[in-house]
Amino acid sequence: MKQTATLLLGLLVLTSSCVTKKVYQDLESKYADLKKENRRLQDENDDCVKTKADLDMAYNALKDELNTTKLERDRNMADYTSASNNLKALQSSYDALEKNSNDALQANMAKNRDLLDELKAKERALANEQSRLNKLKADLQASSERLTELENLMAAKDASMRKLKETLSSALNSFEGKGLTVHQKNGKVYVSMENKLLFSSGSWAVGSEGRRAVVEVGKVLAANPDISVLIEGHTDDDAYNGSGPIADNWDLSTKRATVIVNILAENKSINPQNLTAAGRSEYAPISSNNTADGKAKNRRIEIILTPKLDEISKMLNQM
Known part of the structure; x- marks a missing residue:
């Protein structure tokens, strides 16, 4: 110009x-x-x-x-x-x-508005996510505390069962070598009594020595009211040849379990609601039925002691 x-x-x-x-x-x-x-x-x-x-x-x-x-x-x-x-x-x-x-300029302004809206949406999403994470963190903390409490409770139950096993072993020490064993497995205590200690062949009448053993078990159970007691009757695989009201090994194993329950129930300090009788017949052997010794081991009464887990179940449902 x-x-x-x-x-x-x-x-x-x-x-x-x-x-x-x-x-x-x-x-x-x-x-x-x-x-x-x-x-x-x-x-x-x-x-x-x-x-x-x-x-x-x-x-x-x-x-x-x-x-x-x-x-x-x-x-x-x-x-x-x-x-x-x-x-x-x-x-x-x-x-x-x-x-x-x-x-x-107009296009950039429109784009900036869109980006601003997107940023605000992401900020809201981030705030929601942070809120969700905070809640999850609080829930996790609460669950962790409940888990610790549950672990402590289970450890206490396990320690209680170990003590129960030791108490039973001590109380039944005089029956060692007579077909009675006490052991702990999977958080439960098992008192196993072979039939030679309790019953005659084909019978469900308990002998004096066997009754004494069952009574000793009852004394320990009376001092531990928070224990569920399952009494299982077991037989070998020989067919039942007796007479009377017993039809087969199912009936015999159930009758024997019921008799043990009745002896335990004579101790009035034991809550009958904690007692359960079950017949397993020949279908839960612990040894081979091909030998006389194996058959003798299979003919038995097992008293299975389980800690009541109502409190643990309640805690698990809350987690």
Whole structure:
């Protein structure tokens, strides 16, 4: 734009003697307008200061050139026309750029709004997730505390059963070697009595020695009211050949278990609700029935002592 003003100034100098006053005034008016435009552009673009200085130098050089030759007037007119066209092209480009910039700005603003909405949604989701994690952490802490309590309770139950086993072993020590054993397995205590200690063959009447053993067991159970007692009757696989109300080994094993329950129930300190009788017949052997010794081991009464797990079950249901 400044170059164009300079060219016009030169043209004014060259043509001042050969143009009409109206043309001169028009050119002079255009020159004044261009100077105003130049000042406005200078105010708007500080980055062009250096360029302006360079153009000023070019302007002075052109002025000297114009003073020394009028032959370049046509070329300068052509330059003016070209510069004018360039100005129009630049203006068009500027308009297009401004429109594109506005479109891009609107698009970016819309995108930023979408990103902001997405960020807020993620913040809400994060807050919800944090709340859920806090609840899970609290639940985990509570479960951990209940688990520790449960482990302590189970350890106490296990210690109690070990003590019960030791107490039974001590109380039944006099029956050692007579077909009576006491052992602990899977948190339970098993008192196993072979039939040679309790019953005659085919009978469910308990002998005096066997009764004494059962009574000793009852004394220990009376001191441990929180124990569930399952009495199981077992036979070998020989078919029952007796007479009377017994039909087979099922009946015999059940009858023998019931008799032991009745002897235990004679101790009034034992809660009958803790006692259960069951007949297993020949179907839970602990030895082979192919030998006489194996058959003798299978003919037995097992008193299975189990700690009551109501409290443990309740805690498990709460976890």
